[in-house]
Structure formats: structure tokens, C-alpha cells
Amino acid sequence: MEAFVCGSGLVRSKNRVDRRGVSDLRMSASRREFMFSIAGVAIVNGLPKEASANVNLMAAKRSYFRYVPRIEEGINYYMLALSPAVNAGDWGKVSQAFVKTSVAREGSEKALNDIDPKTTILEREFFVPMRTWSNSFAEKGTSPKSRAMLVKVDAFEKEMDKLKKATKNQNQADASASWELGRTVLNEYIDIANKGLSRELRKLENLPEDAKSFQKIAKRPDTTF
Incomplete structure (x- = not known):
């Protein structure tokens, strides 16, 4: 197992650093997914009610005339x-x-x-x-x-x-x-x-x-x- 001396003078295995690196990456990805989901909700909630109503009316008309x-x-x-x-x-x-x-x-x-x-x-x-x-x-x-x-x-x-x-x-x-x-x-x-x-x-x-x-x-x- 390869080891190195960190700034505090303690010896740590490189494997531990790798595992921490993977963990940090996962946490970073999770934060990004969370932020994207919040943004998505904001976009949906931000749609004008008139636009949603128009879509529903068009669907109702199609069904009605069919x-x-x-x-x-x-x-x-x-x-x-x-x-x-x-x-x-x-x-x-x-x-x-x-x-x-x-x-x-x-x-x-x-x-x-x-x-x-x-x-x-x-x-x-x-x-x-x-x-x-x-x-x-x-x-x-x-x-x-x-x-x-x-x-x-x-x-x-x-x-x-x-x-x-x-x-x-x-x-x-x-x-x-x-x-x-x-x-x-x-x-x-x-x-x-x-x-x-x-x-x-x-x-x-x-x-x-x-x-x-x-x-x-x-x-x-x-x-x-």
C-alpha cells in the first residue's frame, strides 16, 4: 500500500484519499441534481396559468369534436x-x-x-x-x-x-x-x-x-x- 505524508505530518494511505475523492464527487453530483430539480420545479410553477388553460381547452376541443x-x-x-x-x-x-x-x-x-x-x-x-x-x-x-x-x-x-x-x-x-x-x-x-x-x-x-x-x-x- 503506497503512503504519503500529509501537511499535518500524519501518514495516510492513498486508497483512503481515493475513497474520499469518490465520496466528494458523489456529494457534488447530488448537490447538482438537487439544484437542477429545484430549478425544474421553479420553471413548471412559473408557467403562466393562461398557457396551461389554453392547452387544456385545445385538448377538450379535440375530444369534443371527435x-x-x-x-x-x-x-x-x-x-x-x-x-x-x-x-x-x-x-x-x-x-x-x-x-x-x-x-x-x-x-x-x-x-x-x-x-x-x-x-x-x-x-x-x-x-x-x-x-x-x-x-x-x-x-x-x-x-x-x-x-x-x-x-x-x-x-x-x-x-x-x-x-x-x-x-x-x-x-x-x-x-x-x-x-x-x-x-x-x-x-x-x-x-x-x-x-x-x-x-x-x-x-x-x-x-x-x-x-x-x-x-x-x-x-x-x-x-x-
């Missing part, structure tokens, strides 16, 4: 096609709501190879967009508003399952009851979604009790979102 038009198309179908079919006991038309079909373009590669996903109109226009839009209100994974909306999506799916069963059994009373409860749940979903919605976004309209008074929802203009 899923709300599909939900409104579903509402048009629910009120203008499904309602009269249920009231008339036209089980053939009602059952179309539960038939899985493809939305792939005719002649497309997916259609030709029969690999295109097949879904029902209820899945395409209600279940999927309603659930996805609900999740867009989540904050760090979840939020009270998101959870409340998802509860209504589950409730609506259950009513549509009951409608499917009533259609299979051609039970007019049960079919009408399930359709009406579905309308009620949709309105509850809409009420939750509209609460706190940005003024820059048009609120969804409730489904009237009298289906005959329902006015078809106009298609929203195309956007860049």
Missing part, C-alpha cells in the same frame, strides 16, 4: 328510427340495432380480406364514443365527472341489453320500458357532460319525452381538430 358528433348521430337514430320501430312493434327494424356490420369501404383491402371490424350501430354511435369522451375528462387517470359519466354509459348499455332481449321475445311492454329508461339515462349523461363545459363548445341537447317533438340534430361542420 366524439360528440358521433353521439349526436346516435341520438338522431335513437329518436327518429329506433323509437317509432319500438312503438310499432317492428321487431325486424329494432333488431337491426344489434346486428354487427362493417363500416369499411366496399372494395377496400379490409373488406376484401374480411378482416374489417364489425360492430353494431349502438356500439359505433353510443357505447364507444360515450365511453371515450367520458375518459377525456379524467385528471391523472380519473375524475369525479369522468366516473359519473361512465356510470351512465354502463346503465345505458344495460338498458339496451334489456331491449335486445325484449326484441327477441317480441315483448312490447318491456321493449318500450327499456327504450324509455335508455332515454332517461342518456339525458343524465348529457346533463353531467354539459356541466362545466367550455362556453366555446355547444352543449348537447336533452332528448324530449315526446319523441315526435324531436328535431333532428344538424351535422356539425368539419373542423381541424
Whole structure:
């Protein structure tokens, strides 16, 4: 072991000095990391609230214009096609709501190879967009508003399952009851979604009790979102 005489006249091993040197380097690195972390927090906290709000609004708009038009198309179908079919006991038309079909373009590669996903109109226009839009209100994974909306999506799916069963059994009373409860749940979903919605976004309209008074929802203009 190589030794040397330090200023105080004491003999110390070079190995000890090396270990101290490594320790000093580690302490120095730790101090640098700490200072950088403090600086990072200061930068984040120093961002203008307006900038953060603008980012959140843009995300809300993208989600809104991606899923709300599909939900409104579903509402048009629910009120203008499904309602009269249920009231008339036209089980053939009602059952179309539960038939899985493809939305792939005719002649497309997916259609030709029969690999295109097949879904029902209820899945395409209600279940999927309603659930996805609900999740867009989540904050760090979840939020009270998101959870409340998802509860209504589950409730609506259950009513549509009951409608499917009533259609299979051609039970007019049960079919009408399930359709009406579905309308009620949709309105509850809409009420939750509209609460706190940005003024820059048009609120969804409730489904009237009298289906005959329902006015078809106009298609929203195309956007860049």
C-alpha cells in the first residue's frame, strides 16, 4: 500500500484519499441534481396559468369534436328510427340495432380480406364514443365527472341489453320500458357532460319525452381538430 505524508505530518494511505475523492464527487453530483430539480420545479410553477388553460381547452376541443358528433348521430337514430320501430312493434327494424356490420369501404383491402371490424350501430354511435369522451375528462387517470359519466354509459348499455332481449321475445311492454329508461339515462349523461363545459363548445341537447317533438340534430361542420 503506497503512503504519503500529509501537511499535518500524519501518514495516510492513498486508497483512503481515493475513497474520499469518490465520496466528494458523489456529494457534488447530488448537490447538482438537487439544484437542477429545484430549478425544474421553479420553471413548471412559473408557467403562466393562461398557457396551461389554453392547452387544456385545445385538448377538450379535440375530444369534443371527435366524439360528440358521433353521439349526436346516435341520438338522431335513437329518436327518429329506433323509437317509432319500438312503438310499432317492428321487431325486424329494432333488431337491426344489434346486428354487427362493417363500416369499411366496399372494395377496400379490409373488406376484401374480411378482416374489417364489425360492430353494431349502438356500439359505433353510443357505447364507444360515450365511453371515450367520458375518459377525456379524467385528471391523472380519473375524475369525479369522468366516473359519473361512465356510470351512465354502463346503465345505458344495460338498458339496451334489456331491449335486445325484449326484441327477441317480441315483448312490447318491456321493449318500450327499456327504450324509455335508455332515454332517461342518456339525458343524465348529457346533463353531467354539459356541466362545466367550455362556453366555446355547444352543449348537447336533452332528448324530449315526446319523441315526435324531436328535431333532428344538424351535422356539425368539419373542423381541424
